[in-house]
Amino acid sequence: MDLSKLELERYNRQIMISGWGLEGQKKLRASKVVVAGLGGLGCPASLYLVAAGVGRVIVVDKGRYELSNLNRQILCWKSDLGRFKAEIVKEKLEALNPHVTVEAKVAEITKNNVSDIIGDADIVIDGMDNWKTRFIINDYCVIHEIPFIHAGVSALSGQITTIIPKKGPCLRCIFPRVPCETERVPILGATSSLLAALQVMEAIKLITGLGKPLVGKLLFINGEDMTFETLRIERDSNCPICGDRHNET
Numbered sequence: 001m002d003l004s005k006l007e008l009e010r011y012n013r014q015i016m017i018s019g020w021g022l023e024g025q026k027k028l029r030a031s032k033v034v035v036a037g038l039g040g041l042g043c044p045a046s047l048y049l050v051a052a053g054v055g056r057v058i059v060v061d062k063g064r065y066e067l068s069n070l071n072r073q074i075l076c077w078k079s080d081l082g083r084f085k086a087e088i089v090k091e092k093l094e095a096l097n098p099h100v101t102v103e104a105k106v107a108e109i110t111k112n113n114v115s116d117i118i119g120d121a122d123i124v125i126d127g128m129d130n131w132k133t134r135f136i137i138n139d140y141c142v143i144h145e146i147p148f149i150h151a152g153v154s155a156l157s158g159q160i161t162t163i164i165p166k167k168g169p170c171l172r173c174i175f176p177r178v179p180c181e182t183e184r185v186p187i188l189g190a191t192s193s194l195l196a197a198l199q200v201m202e203a204i205k206l207i208t209g210l211g212k213p214l215v216g217k218l219l220f221i222n223g224e225d226m227t228f229e230t231l232r233i234e235r236d237s238n239c240p241i242c243g244d245r246h247n248e249t
């Protein structure tokens with residue numbers, strides 16, 4: 001289906017991007033992206049996905065907004081405190097862009113419900129604040145060959161990589177031992193928004209076919225001295241999830 005006059009006007013400045021065009025915009029409209037977690041990463045990520053015209057965005061979080069979230073979880077305003085994050089985000093995003101569908105899921109992602117929540121999504125954005133759930137999502141995405149865009153943030157620093165199953169390492173290849181869980185990590189809103197914006201850029205590149213994704217590379221951002229460093233990361237053939245041995249059995 002062709003883009004409407006209003007859609008053409010709304011997306012005009014990005015349709016102009018070389019290699020994007022009407023086809024790229026239609027691909028975005030036909031895509032389904034899950035944003036897992038609606039904190040400092042998930043709020044701005046879902047905002048930019050919807051602003052860009054991703055046709056179906058599924059926003060997932062079990063929590064309610066608290067005052068200490070407001071420094072970074074930019075879709076929560078003072079009057080929203082105490083309400084479910086997923087419901088608030090859906091309301092705000094639908095008000096921003098009526099041409100897309102936003103689905104709210106008030107849930108904690110577990111091994112039991114991960115298939116119901118992610119289903120046949122085209123891409124999953126990591127907005128989690130804990131490794132246990134990140135690994136549940138990673139494992140599901142590897143098995144179902146869904147790209148998973150990981151990011152993590154602490155204070156003025158962050159990291160991001162794009163996991164495309166079979167094309168590069170998965171989260172378990174990169175972190176063979178589950179990192180320590182830390183409650184209440186210090187975070188500046190500008191840091192999480194920066195990483196979220198990069199996650200959306202990666203998602204849009206994968207959907208439209210623009211550029212080269214951050215596969216097999218881990219980008220570290222240090223905001224204190226404003227350095228960006230990219231490390232090469234390899235797939236582990238013995239990985240319990242994406243390793244060759246696992247695939248043969």
Ligand SMILES: [Zn+2]
Pocket residue numbers: 169170171172173174236239240241242243
């Ligand atoms: Zn792996």
